[in-house]
Amino acid sequence: xxxxxxxxxxxxxxxxxxxxxxxxxxxxxxxxxxxxxxxxxxxxxxxxxxxxxxxxxxxxxxxxxxxxxxxxxxxxxxxxxxxxxxxxxxxxxxxxxxx
Numbered sequence: 001x002x003x004x005x006x007x008x009x010x011x012x013x014x015x016x017x018x019x020x021x022x023x024x025x026x027x028x029x030x031x032x033x034x035x036x037x038x039x040x041x042x043x044x045x046x047x048x049x050x051x052x053x054x055x056x057x058x059x060x061x062x063x064x065x066x067x068x069x070x071x072x073x074x075x076x077x078x079x080x081x082x083x084x085x086x087x088x089x090x091x092x093x094x095x096x097x098x099x
Contacts, residue, residue, distance in 0.1 A: 085093070
């Protein structure tokens with residue numbers, strides 16, 4: 001049993017008693033098999049987890065589809081495109097970049 005003293009706040013609150021926790025009762029199963037107690041513990045969160053998964057998945061796909069539609073609308077007409085190079089000019093540029 002652990003005790004600690006607090007600053008004087010009154011006679012009733014001069015000591016706090018902290019009980020040690022018994023953590024063995026939660027981890028008594030030595031193997032990692034799925035059992036009924038785990039199923040009962042997870043059952044109350046199943047609907048909430050499915051709803052959260054559906055919401056986050058919908059959000060991610062919504063952002064993805066919005067991004068694709070925004071790119072589709074862009075025609076890049078404001079970006080100047082260089083003229084197409086002839087084969088001779090291409091060879092000259094490749095040769096000059098190798099040097």
